Amino acid sequence: MIYTPVLMAQAPLFQEDLINRYDKPGPRYTSYPPATEFHDQISESDYRDWASSSNEEPIPKPLSLYFHIPFCSSICYYCACNKVITKRKERAEPYLQDLYREIEIQASLFDPDREVRQLHWGGGTPGFLSHQQSQQLMENIAKHFRLQSDGDTDYSIELDPRVIARDGISHLRGLGFNRISIGVQDLDEKVQKAVNRLQSLEITSRVIDDARRHGIRSINIDLIYGLPHQTLESFAVTLDRIIDLNPDRIAMYNYAHLPHRFPPQRRIQVEDLPDAAEKLAILHSAIDKLCTAGYEYIGMDHFARPEDELAVAQRGGSLHRNFQGYSAHAQCDSIGFGVSAISHVSDNFSQNTTSLDSYHDSLDQQQLPVVRGYQSDEDDLLRREIIQSLVCHFYLDMQRISSRWGIDFSDHFADELKQLRDMEQDGLVNVTDNQVMVREAGRLLVRNICMIFDRYQRDGKSGGSFSRTV
Numbered sequence: 001m002i003y004t005p006v007l008m009a010q011a012p013l014f015q016e017d018l019i020n021r022y023d024k025p026g027p028r029y030t031s032y033p034p035a036t037e038f039h040d041q042i043s044e045s046d047y048r049d050w051a052s053s054s055n056e057e058p059i060p061k062p063l064s065l066y067f068h069i070p071f072c073s074s075i076c077y078y079c080a081c082n083k084v085i086t087k088r089k090e091r092a093e094p095y096l097q098d099l100y101r102e103i104e105i106q107a108s109l110f111d112p113d114r115e116v117r118q119l120h121w122g123g124g125t126p127g128f129l130s131h132q133q134s135q136q137l138m139e140n141i142a143k144h145f146r147l148q149s150d151g152d153t154d155y156s157i158e159l160d161p162r163v164i165a166r167d168g169i170s171h172l173r174g175l176g177f178n179r180i181s182i183g184v185q186d187l188d189e190k191v192q193k194a195v196n197r198l199q200s201l202e203i204t205s206r207v208i209d210d211a212r213r214h215g216i217r218s219i220n221i222d223l224i225y226g227l228p229h230q231t232l233e234s235f236a237v238t239l240d241r242i243i244d245l246n247p248d249r250i251a252m253y254n255y256a257h258l259p260h261r262f263p264p265q266r267r268i269q270v271e272d273l274p275d276a277a278e279k280l281a282i283l284h285s286a287i288d289k290l291c292t293a294g295y296e297y298i299g300m301d302h303f304a305r306p307e308d309e310l311a312v313a314q315r316g317g318s319l320h321r322n323f324q325g326y327s328a329h330a331q332c333d334s335i336g337f338g339v340s341a342i343s344h345v346s347d348n349f350s351q352n353t354t355s356l357d358s359y360h361d362s363l364d365q366q367q368l369p370v371v372r373g374y375q376s377d378e379d380d381l382l383r384r385e386i387i388q389s390l391v392c393h394f395y396l397d398m399q400r401i402s403s404r405w406g407i408d409f410s411d412h413f414a415d416e417l418k419q420l421r422d423m424e425q426d427g428l429v430n431v432t433d434n435q436v437m438v439r440e441a442g443r444l445l446v447r448n449i450c451m452i453f454d455r456y457q458r459d460g461k462s463g464g465s466f467s468r469t470v
Contacts, residue, residue: 015441016280018426025466026447027454028300029391030323031349032384033374035342036466037456042350042373050346051109054333060111061333064118065145066324067099067137068338069126070356073163076197077267078185078227078255082340082354083124092133095338095356100140101363102337107144110335115146118154118329119176125160125183131171138175147176154179154309154329156218161207162199169210180211181220181251186227187238194228194272201241208245218308221247225282226255228272232281239286243293249310250295250303251325252286254279256467283470287444299391299446302326319392326392339369347381349374379455382407387450394438394446419452444470 027034054060073087084091119141129137141147156179157172165171172180184204185197192198204221211219221242225235242250257273259265274282287297295303296311302325304310313319313328320330323342334344340354350373353359362369376384382405389396398409410417410433420436423429428442429449438446447469451457 015427018428018441019280019444019470022428022445022448023468023470024448026451026457026469027466029387029447029450030321030325031342031344032387032454033376033380033456034454034466035349035351038349038351038372038374040372042348042370042375044368044370046348046373046375047343047345047350047368047370048109050348050350054346055111055114060114061331062115062117062329063110063145064322064327064329064332064334065116065120065141066334066336066341067119067121067126067141068123068336068341069121069129070095070124070339071128072124072160073128074196075264076185077195077264078224079264080256080258080262081124084356089128089130089133092129094360096129096133096137098360098363099137099337101366102368103140103144105363105366105368106335106337110145110333112146114333115148117148117152117332118327118334119147119156120154120324121157122324123158125163126157127159127163127168131165131168134171134175149176154327156181156324158183159207161203164207169207169214169216173214173216178216179218179220180207180216181222182207182247183222184238184242185222185224186230186235187241188230188234190229191227191234194268196267205245208247218249219247220249220251221245223250223252224255225252225286226257226274226279228268230274230278230282232278232285235282236285236289239289243289248305248308250290252283252290252301252303254283254301254467254470280470297443298326299394299443300326314393317393321388321391347376349376383453383455386453390436390438390450390453391446394443396436397434398436399434413453415458416452420449423449423452 068082070082070084071092072083072085075085155177157177158181160183182204184199185195186192187201208219223242257265257268257270290303291297294305296306298304298310298314302310309328310319310326318328318330320327322334322344333346336343336352339352339356339359342349342351350370352369353362353371359369386396386401402409417431420429420431423442424431427439428445429439430437438449442449
């Protein structure tokens, strides 16, 4: 791959006039087309055909497995996840039994020698499960799929430190997990009360210390800016404390207040949210602070230490973006298990039902709970490659795209290049005859740059609602 290195020695150039002008709703490009383009004409039969086709490739791709565990013991008002709120661990048992059936059906569709390079448990919070439940789930996965020991694998789990037992990290490490992602969001008590997530620095610190002691090789912390009662000063204090914990990665998400879509957000008072200027100031300060502390800006809200595999993959040209965010494992077929989970197999997408009852009923009939998805055409694949390159490497080799796809890039994307020239005038990109390079001022706005190549956004056909790009 022809590649131009991305080096981030300083924070992206912050130009408020450009940010204010370009900031608008847009996809996060965890897939292309975005999940908002999925439709209900995709069936289980389609998915089975795609799995069969993936096995017949000359060198079948390794697998990435995602498991959605929807249970939480309490509700966070900002949350937009598919979740079940309960303190009773026995509530998870029927769901786990359904998961086991889905694992068995899915495994029958894929050649048994295809190794699992990436494994991720998300939620909800998978930490809700008891030791016995998580042990049984991992044993079922290992029984049907070819799991690998530590090495070139990425076995990760999302954790809520408030519900992890004292020996929880030791237990998870024994199951094979080597990376954890810890939800924090904010350490300010007033903010925590407003979103119903009281979580002390001490609890978070204990989980991180346990993770390092037991050999977890990568620790991520999730933060959110734009929450109620957040100020520039209060979030700076949170960031200083997080930097002192020295996580390998930090993901700092923009809170999107969409109470019409996510009912728990109705408990957040709009007047308590920081205004647009304050929110932008928080973001600006946070990026400066993190880059000064030695983190590299990977893009799309993600920061990583230079030695972290995400930063290494970005420098080496192998970084990839999928439904779990950025990944160092690009060439995988991704299989989603559980309610709302999305699969990406043979370049096509399918999504499970979001209903626990429908999920159970489908598996009770030995059918996969696929309810929607998307079958990619050649134009989708071409644009997906372009968007992946921009969002992962801030770079596009037009000559390479022309050669790979048998097109004249300048002719095929004449309209898009005209729009890029306008962005070039604003200092967001550099465009030559052979390449597009995203400049410092454009890195925060890379979603806007990608949208130029998104035919659904261009044609005004997208029916989805998105968070704002900054």
